[in-house]
Each structure stands twice: as structure tokens, then as C-alpha cells.
Amino acid sequence: MRTTLLDLLRMKQAGERIVMLTAYDTPSAMIAERAGVRLLLVGDSLGMVVLGNDSTIPVTLDDMVRHAAAVSRGVQDTLVVGDLPFLTYASEADAIASARRMMQEAGVQAVKLEGGQPIVPIVRRLTELGVPVMGHLGFTPQAQYQLGIRVQARQASDARRLLEDALALQEAGAFGIVLELVPAVLAEAVSKRLRIPTIGIGAGAGCDGQVQVWHDVLGLHSAKSPRHAKRYGDIGAAMEAALRLYVEEVQSGAFPTAAQSSKMDESELAEALAGLPGTTP
Numbered sequence: 391m392r393t394t395l396l397d398l399l400r401m402k403q404a405g406e407r408i409v410m411l412t413a414y415d416t417p418s419a420m421i422a423e424r425a426g427v428r429l430l431l432v433g434d435s436l437g438m439v440v441l442g443n444d445s446t447i448p449v450t451l452d453d454m455v456r457h458a459a460a461v462s463r464g465v466q467d468t469l470v471v472g473d474l475p476f477l478t479y480a481s482e483a484d485a486i487a488s489a490r491r492m493m494q495e496a497g498v499q500a501v502k503l504e505g506g507q508p509i510v511p512i513v514r515r516l517t518e519l520g521v522p523v524m525g526h527l528g529f530t531p532q533a534q535y536q537l538g539i540r541v542q543a544r545q546a547s548d549a550r551r552l553l554e555d556a557l558a559l560q561e562a563g564a565f566g567i568v569l570e571l572v573p574a575v576l577a578e579a580v581s582k583r584l585r586i587p588t589i590g591i592g593a594g595a596g597c598d599g600q601v602q603v604w605h606d607v608l609g610l611h612s613a614k615s616p617r618h619a620k621r622y623g624d625i626g627a628a629m630e631a632a633l634r635l636y637v638e639e640v641q642s643g644a645f646p647t648a649a650q651s652s653k654m655d656e657s658e659l660a661e662a663l664a665g666l667p668g669t670t671p
């Protein structure tokens with residue numbers, strides 16, 4: 391049975407921590423589900439970790455639909471959330487059109503939108519229309535050129551606004567909120583004041599769940615991972631070692647052997663070549 395929004399609420403009430411992870415393609419989604427992840431985010435971090443961009447800004451709705459569809463095809467029991475990318479939910483009409491594509495074409499069960507008060511009416515409208523919406527507060531990467539890549543809401547006034555934004559998103563119908571790069575003590579205070587779960591990234595252990603980026607937890611980066619990430623494997627190094635072997639074996643002639651080759655009868659080949667010009671060794 392696929393994870394439901396109610397499951398997430400119940401997990402918060404029971405004090406069971408929620409595990410969320412990003413994924414961007416079918417085989418990764420299958421591996422995550424096999425590992426026990428039941429909540430996946432097709433993040434617009436896609437642009438940064440998969441498509442070679444240096445922010446999430448260039449990611450298009452077409453990009454998200456294609457990758458979210460791939461992730462959806464890889465899972466059965468996992469709730470899939472898809473980010474709506476930069477400026478695809480600036481008006482109610484755009485938000486509805488974007489959510490429609492993510493749900494109908496990509497097959498996700500929910501969408502995530504960045505921002506506070508200004509997008510509350512949009513969250514309310516989507517929720518009324520039956521679209522499960524997740525919020526995202528604190529450092530919102532789509533506004534990285536305004537915010538700077540840094541911990542948010544350290545001052546009382548900003549911290550208070552973040553709590554008000556979180557309550558407003560909850561009231562508008564959001565089923566959960568990602569808190570990114572928020573001081574741990576603030577994230578904990580917000581989590582305690584909300585009925586809906588908070589999912590932290592760089593926001594401490596007081597959140598109701600955690601989200602991490604696939605490439606960060608697996609060590610799949612050429613560049614260094616963000617400070618808030620923890621690496622649980624060194625898969626990039628494992629990939630490189632395997633590829634070095636492949637390079638060596640092709641160069642030395644050790645690969646391919648007969649086992650990786652395709653066969654035909656010698657007599658058929660002789661007939662095919664009979665009388666044709668060309669040199670033989």
C-alpha cells in the first residue's frame with residue numbers, strides 16, 4: 391500500500407520520524423523503495439545534481455514532468471512528491487496547469503511549492519481542487535539570488551515570520567512543510583506548533599522528518615556536498631573504479647570474450663565472403 395498523507399500525519403502524532411529522499415530516475419526510485427524509503431521527492435535540484443546547472447532556476451516543467459514520470463514508474467508503495475519549478479506557479483492559473491501536468495502526465499501524488507504568505511492563496515486553491523501540496527520555507531533555492539545560500543531566519547523578526555508562514559501554509563491545506571537551512575531550535579519550535587509534519591534539511595533533529603539529496607547521501611558528486619548533507623556511501627568512487635576496469639579491459643583486449651559476443655556459423659560467413667575483394671591476413 392502506498393504511503394498516504396494521513397500516514398504522514400499519524401507518523402508525526404506517533405513520534406515516528408519520516409524519511410524523505412530525492413530521486414530523479416526509475417532505477418534510483420526502485421533502489422530507494424527497496425531500501426525502505428516510502429516518501430520520494432523529485433526535486434528541482436535535478437538541475438544541479440543531474441543536468442549540470444549551477445542553480446535550480448533553469449529547470450523547466452518539461453524537465454520535471456519527464457523525470458517525475460520516470461521516478462513514478464519505479465515505485466509502487468512510495469508517495470512521490472514533485473517540485474514545481476521556478477515561475478511555474480506564480481499565478482493560480484499557472485499553478486493549476488503545472489500541478490495538472492505533474493499529476494496527470496508524471497503520475498506524482500503531490501507537488502511542492504517554495505514560499506510563504508505570497509503563495510498561500512495558491513496553496514489553498516490547489517488544495518481545494520484536490521492537489522496535495524507540500525510547502526518549503528527557510529532557504530528556498532529558487533530565490534537563491536535574493537536570499538544568498540545561507541541559514542535563514544536567525545533574527546527574531548524573520549523567525550517570527552517563518553512561524554507565521556508555516557501556520558498560514560498549514561491553514562491553507564499544506565500536508566507538510568520542508569524547512570531548509572533553518573536554525574535547529576527554530577525548526578523544533580515550528581514543528582511543535584504545527585499539526586502537519588515538518589521535513590528538515592539542514593534544520594536539525596527537531597523536525598518530524600528529514601530529506602536529503604540522492605547524490606549527497608551516496609557520495610555521487612564530483613564537487614563537494616553541502617554542509618548539511620551526510621554521506622552514507624562512496625558510490626561515485628565505486629563507479630569510477632568500475633569504469634577504470636572497463637577502460638583497461640577494452641584497451642588490453644580482455645573484453646569482450648566469446649561470452650559477450652554474437653555468433654554465426656563459419657560456413658555462413660565463408661559463403662558470405664566468397665569471391666568478394668578484400669585482403670585476408
Ligand SMILES: Nc1nc(=O)c2c([nH]1)NC[C@@H]1CN(c3ccc(C(=O)N[C@@H](CCC(=O)O)C(=O)O)cc3)CN21
Binds near residue numbers: 605
Ligand atoms: N547536492 C545538492 N544538495 C542539496 O541539498 C541541494 C541541492 N543540491 N540543490 C538544491 C538545493 C540547494 N541546496 C543547497 C545548496 C548549497 C548549500 C550550501 O552551499 N551550503 C553551505 C552552508 C551554508 C550555511 O550553513 O550558511 C555549505 O558550505 O555547504 C546549501 C543548500 C539544497 N539543495
Ligand SMILES: CC(C)C(=O)C(=O)O
Binds near residue numbers: 412435436570591601
Ligand atoms: C532539497 C530539497 C528539499 C529540494 O527541494 C530539492 O531537492 O529540490
Ligand SMILES: [Mg+2]
Binds near residue numbers: 433446531
Ligand atoms: Mg527543490
